[in-house]
Amino acid sequence: MSMRIKTGDRVYVLSGKDRGKEGKVLRRNVGKDLIVVENVNMVTKSVKPTQKNPKGGLVKQEAALHACKVMLVCPSCGKPTRIGRAFLDNGRKVRVCKKCGEVVDKV
Structure with missing residues (x-):
């Protein structure tokens, strides 16, 4: 997985x-x-x-x-969320917020 x-x-x-x-x-x-x-x-x-840290500790x-x-x-809604998968029009697979539906990955 x-x-x-x-x-x-x-x-x-x-x-x-x-x-x-x-x-x-x-x-x-x-x-x-x-x-x-x-x-x-x-x-x-x-x-x-x-040599970098002669004292240690x-x-x-x-x-x-x-x-x-x-x-x-989620960067857009600011809440902890589960992650879904979706495909964009160009065929690229991205991560999606399950609460608000926004794309998490920067496109």
């Missing part, structure tokens, strides 16, 4: 400790259905000293979420 969420999309978190938060998708791993959302699921990681960074725990936020 292909992932319906793409890098750069705005998503709403449905479950977990960050339920109710919104953020932009930074990265995605299609093979494992994982996504990384900006400022969501923050974890503290211990980092060894390097603790760094806060985003961890991956499963794609089923988020829902796309």
Whole structure:
């Protein structure tokens, strides 16, 4: 099953400790259905000293979420929505908002 969420999309978190938060998708791993959302699921990681960071220490960074725990936020209506598929006149397949019917992908 292909992932319906793409890098750069705005998503709403449905479950977990960050339920109710919104953020932009930074990265995605299609093979494992994982996504990384900006400022969501923050974890503290211990980092060894390097030339760039001579002190090392603790760094806060985003961890991956499963794609089923988020829902796309429609750019036109601004609500979390399910995603449908539609074909344009030129034969191109696009993502469509199930609530308002607008095309989510930039044409």
